[in-house]
Amino acid sequence: MTPLSAQKRAEARVGLMLAAPAILLLVLLVVLPVLATAGFSLTDYRLGTQAIGFAGFDNYAALWNDPRFWQSVANTATYTLIVVPGSVGLGLGAALLIESRGWLKPFYRVAYFLPVASTFIAMAIVWEFLMNPSVGLFNQILAALGLPSVNFLGNPQTALYSMAAIGIWELTGFNMVLFMAGLSAIPRDLYDASAVDGAESGWDRFRMVTWPMLGPTTFFVVIITMIRAVRVFEVAAVITQGRPEGATEVLLYSIYVQAFQYFNIGYAAALIVVFLAVTALIALAQARFGGQREANR
Amino acid sequence: MRRRSSSSLVSSIASHAVLMLGALVMLLPFLWMALTSLKPPQEIFRFGLHILPEQWGGAENYGRVFSDTPMLRFLVNGIVVCSAIVVLQVLIAVPAAYALARIPFRGRSLFFSLILISLLVPIQVPSLFLYLGFAHAGLLDTYASLVLPFIISAFAIFLLRQHFLHFPQEVIEAARLDNFGEFEIAWRIVLPSARPAIGAFAVFSMVAHWNDLYWPLVVVTDPAMATPPLGVVFFRNQESGSDFGALMAAATVISAPLILAFLLAQRTFVRGLTSIR
C-alpha cells in the first residue's frame, strides 16, 4: 500500500462532496423540470382541473392543426432570418471600420456596445415611444419631410420588421465586439504575406486574409445570434402582446400566454418541447460544424 | 504617392461618416430617453420636431416616478435578487468546477455531460414546472422564487472548469514540495488564480439577471416584489401611454445603474459579457 493510492481514494470522496450541491441542484432545477415538462406534454393537464389524463400526442396534434402556432413559428423564423444577417453583417462592418481607424476608436466601441450593457426592456419602451404613431420622433421626422405617418408597431405590415429593427439594434454591438476580438487574433504577418502575394486593395486583403481567418468567429457569432434571436420575447410580451393580428406573436410569447395566462399546462409543455428542440438543433449544429471548422484550421 | 494619400483621406472621412451615423443610431434611444425625461408634457405632445427641452420638466417627471411607483423598492429588489443569485452561483459552481477539473471521482463524466446538456436549456424550458412547484409551495411573489431557479449555473461551472483545467500542473507539484496540503493548494493557490474568471462571470450574470423580464413576469404579481424591468413594465401599463416624460424618466432610472457601471468599467464589462466564448 503506497501512501498516494490511499490519498487518491480520500480525494475521490472529497471530489464527490464538492460536486454534490451542484449535482443535486442540477437534478432538481434542470433535469427534473425538463423531464416533467416532457411528461406534461403528453397529458391534458390544465391548472384548476382535478384529474390529469394521459393524452398521448394530442397536444402535438393540436399544435400541428393550430394556425396560431404556425404563425408564431413563421414570425420567429422571419424575425431570426432578418436579425441574424442584419446584426452579424453590421457587427462585422462596424468592427472592420473601427479597427482600421485609430482615432475615436474607444468612442465608437462604447457607443456600439451600449445597447448590450443596457436594460433591454427599458430601451424597448423607449423604442415604442420613438415609433409612436403620433408623438414619436420617427413620425415627427416623417411629418417634417412631408411624408405620411407610419404606425410602425401597430400595423400588421410593419410590426414584425419594426421589432426586427429593434433586435438588430440590440445585438449589433455584441457581435461587433466578438468580431473585434477575432480580428485582433489575425497575425499581422498574414497581411504582409498577402501584400507580397499581390493583394493591393482593402477588398483584396479582406478576401484573402480577413474573411477566411474570421471563419470560425463568424460561424460562432451566427450561432450565438440565432440562439438569441429565437428567444425574442420582451417586445412581443410587453409592447405589442402579439398584436396586431398576431403579427408579432413569437414562440416564447405563445409559451408564456398558454402557460401563465391560460394555464394550458399540457399544451404549453408541448410548445416548450418544440422550442427546446429548435434551440438544441442550433446548438448541435454548432457542436457538429463548429468543431469541424476548428479542426480544419 | 500623393494620389494615394489623398484617396486614403477620402476613405478615412467616409468611414468616419458611416461610423458616426451608426453611433448616432445606436445612441439615439438613450439620448431621446434622457431628453424626453426632462421635458414637460406639453412639449412632448406639441407637434413638430423639437430636440432639446425648452422648459424644465425633469423634476416633475422624476418626481412622478418615485411617487407613483415604489421605484426605490424595485431597485433594492434588483440588487438583492441579483447579488443573491451571483453569490450563490459562485459558491456552488466553484467547488463543483474544481472537482470536475482536478479530482477524479465516480460519476464525474456523467456529471459533466449533464452540465454540457444543461448549457442548451434556456430558463423558459424548466419555467413551467418550476412555476407549478413555487405556486404549490406558496412561494410566488417572494425573493426565493426569483433567486432559486438560477443558483445552479451550468455556464459558471463550465467556465471555471476550463480555467481550473488549464492551471499548470507543475505549479501544483511545486506547492506539494513546498508542503502545501491538498486543501491549501485548492484554496490558496488555484482559487486565487480564478479571480478574474469569477469576476467576468459575475458581471455577465449580474447583467443577465438585472435585465431578465421573463421569470419575474411569471412569478411576481405584487409590485412590492418587482425587479426593475418588471417595475417599469407595471409603470408603463399603469400610465397607458399618457405620460411619456415620466415613463422615460423611469426607463432612465432603471437603465442608469448598468450604464454607469459599464462606462466606469468598460474592459471588465466587455470581457464579462463576451465570456460566453
Added chain:
Amino acid sequence: MASITVRDISKGFSGQPILRNVSLDIRDGEFLSLVGPSGCGKSTLLRIIAGLEDQDGGAIEIGGRSVDAERPGRRDVAMVFQSYALYPHLSVYDNMAAPLRQRSLTQLQRGFGLARLLPEARRKEAEFRREIEATAAMLGITALLQRKPAQLSGGQRQRVALGHAIVRHPKAFLMDEPLSNLDAKLRDTVRAEISALQRRLGATFLYVTHDQAEAMTMSDRIAVIMEGRVLQIGTPSEVYHDPADLRVARFIGSPRINVLPGEVDSTGRPTLLGHAVDFKVPSSAGSRVQVAFRPHDALICSADDARLTGTIQHMENLGSDILMHLALPGADEPIIVRESYETAARRRLGDKVGLKLDPQKLLVFDEAGSARLGQDAPVKTKAAS
C-alpha cells in the same frame, strides 16, 4: 545536505515500463546529471525521488532515511521545474516565502493572515525576510521582489525559481530541465552560474537534462539513462572516453562518434570494410563487432597512404576547426573527422582522401553494441546489468 540512494526502482504507465530496476547512489554534495533522450524515464525518476509520483517497486532513501511513505512536502527536497512553476498570484517575495512559511508556521499562523498578529509568527517572518533578502542578493533579484511572475522575463523567472529552491536550504536540489526554456545565449551564462552556485552551496544536485553538453559541462558525474535503464554512471570524462555501451558513446559527444561495422578474423583482429586493424579483441573468429572512434581520434591523409579511403562530401566550418564529412564505400553514414582550419584549407569537396585510425583510441563493441571488447574495456557498472 544529504546523499540520495535509489534502489531497484521500477515504474510503468498503463503497462508500458518506464523505469526498469534503476539503482543510483548520489553522494552528499555531488552534482549528478541524469541524461538521456526524451522519454527515457529520467524525469519520472526525478519525480519519484521528489514524491510526486509513486514507484511500482524499489526504495528511495534521502540522507540515509527511507522516504517512501513521506509526502513530497516532508521529503525536504527542492525542485526547479522546466516551466519554473511560480505561483502566478504571488509576488516574487511571497513566492520565495511560501516554502518557508509552509514549513515552519502552523496552519493557524499561516491561514487567515494572522501571521502579523502573533508574536511567534512575527519573529519567524523577520527571519524569513533576512533569508529571502540574502538569497535574492546572491541571485541579483533584489529589485524584483515586489513584482508578480507575469512581469518577469524568462531569465528572471528562472532566477526566482532557483531562489525559491535555495531559500529553504533543502537536503537536495532536483532540477528538471531548468534551462530548456531559455534562449541559447542565456542558457550558456546560466549554466556556468548554476555550477558555481552548486559549488558555493556545497549542495547535492540531481539535474535532469536531454542535452549532453549541459551534463558534460556541469556535472561531477553523469548517469546515462535509456529505455528505463542506467547504462553507465561516471565522470564526464569516463562516459566520454570510456563508454560502456555503444548507445552511450553515440549519445555523448558532439559531433557524434563514428561507427563502422567489422568482423573478427582468424588472428583475433577486427576487419573494417575489408581492412584489418592492428588491434586484438577477445572475441572468436567470425563474430561481428562495431568499431567506434571520436572525430578527433582520426587523421586524414593522402589516399595512397591509407587502406581506408573515401571522398570529401561536406565541410562544416566551425571557425577554428573544420568538420570533414567523408563518404566511405560500404559505410552507412559519413565519417566525421575534425581537422584544424590550416590543414583543412588545402582540401576541396570531392577530393579522394585516406583515413588513418589510432588503434589505441578505437572503441570496440560487440555486435549488439551493449558490451565493450578489448584490453581497455571498462568494467560495466552494476546498475546497467
